[in-house]
Amino acid sequence: MAQFTEEEKMMRRIEKRFCKGTVEYGLIDDGDKILVGLSGGKDSLALIELLAKRARIYKPKFSVVAVHVIMKNIPYQSDVKYLQEYAESWGVPFVLYETEFDATTDTRKSPCFLCSWNRRKAFFAVAKEQGCNKIALGHHMDDILETILMNITYQGAFSSMPPKLVMKKFDMTIIRPMCLVHEADLIEMAQIREYRKQAKNCPYESQSSRSTMKGILRQLEDMNPEARYSLWGSMSNIQEDLLPQIIKK
Numbered sequence: 001m002a003q004f005t006e007e008e009k010m011m012r013r014i015e016k017r018f019c020k021g022t023v024e025y026g027l028i029d030d031g032d033k034i035l036v037g038l039s040g041g042k043d044s045l046a047l048i049e050l051l052a053k054r055a056r057i058y059k060p061k062f063s064v065v066a067v068h069v070i071m072k073n074i075p076y077q078s079d080v081k082y083l084q085e086y087a088e089s090w091g092v093p094f095v096l097y098e099t100e101f102d103a104t105t106d107t108r109k110s111p112c113f114l115c116s117w118n119r120r121k122a123f124f125a126v127a128k129e130q131g132c133n134k135i136a137l138g139h140h141m142d143d144i145l146e147t148i149l150m151n152i153t154y155q156g157a158f159s160s161m162p163p164k165l166v167m168k169k170f171d172m173t174i175i176r177p178m179c180l181v182h183e184a185d186l187i188e189m190a191q192i193r194e195y196r197k198q199a200k201n202c203p204y205e206s207q208s209s210r211s212t213m214k215g216i217l218r219q220l221e222d223m224n225p226e227a228r229y230s231l232w233g234s235m236s237n238i239q240e241d242l243l244p245q246i247i248k249k
Contacts, residue, residue: 042189043138044138068083070097099118143161
C-alpha cells in the first residue's frame with residue numbers, strides 16, 4: 001500500500017472536498033470562464049491553485065482569470081507583484097482593478113459592509129470586461145457555517161452563503177468551490193506553500209463579529225465533534241412542521 005506524506009494527505013483531503021463540492025452543487029460547467037477574486041489571503045490563493053489544477057482536466061473544460069481589487073481609500077495593502085506572479089505561475093491571467101467608496105454616503109452600514117459591497121461591484125465589472133460568466137469566491141465551510149450563526153443571531157434569519165447563487169439581474173453566477181473545505185486544512189496548506197501575508201491588515205477587521213462566531217463554532221465542535229456536519233445538514237433538513245406557524249386571519 002502506498003505511503004503518503006502528511007502534506008500529500010492534506011492535499012488529498014482538500015482536493016477531495018473541493019471536487020465533491022463542485023460536483024454536488026453543479027458549480028462548474030463546460031465552457032465556463034471564471035473570475036477569481038484574489039485578495040491575497042490564504043483562501044483566495046488556495047482557490048487559484050485548486051481551480052487551475054481542475055481546469056487541466058479534460059471535462060468540464062473551463063478557464064480562469066484572477067482579479068485583485070485595490071480599494072484606494074482603505075489602507076489595506078497587498079504585494080501585487082507577488083499576487084500576479086503567483087496567478088501566472090498557475091497559468092491564470094491577472095487583472096488589477098482600482099476603485100474606492102465614500103463611507104459617509106450611508107452611515108447605517110459599517111465600513112466593512114460598504115467595502116465588501118463595492119469590491120463585489122468591481123468583480124462584476126471586471127467579469128463583464130473579461131467575458132466571464134461566473135465569479136468564484138474563496139469562502140470555505142467554516143465561513144458558511146459562521147454566516148449561518150451570524151444571521152440567526154443578528155438578522156433573525158436562517159440563511160447563509162450558498163455554494164451557487166444565480167444573479168439574474170447581473171447575468172452572473174457566484175460560486176464557492178471550497179464550500180466543503182475546512183479552514184484548518186487551508187491554514188496548513190498556507191504554511192506548507194509559504195504564502196506571503198498582506199503588507200497591512202484592514203483597520204476595520206477588528207470590528208467584525210465573524211471572529212466571535214469562529215470561537216462559537218469551535219465551542220460547538222468541543223461539545224460535538226460532528227457539529228459542523230450537523231449544521232451543514234440542517235440547511236437541507238428543515239422540518240417545517242416542527243417550527244412555529246403564524247396563523248393568518
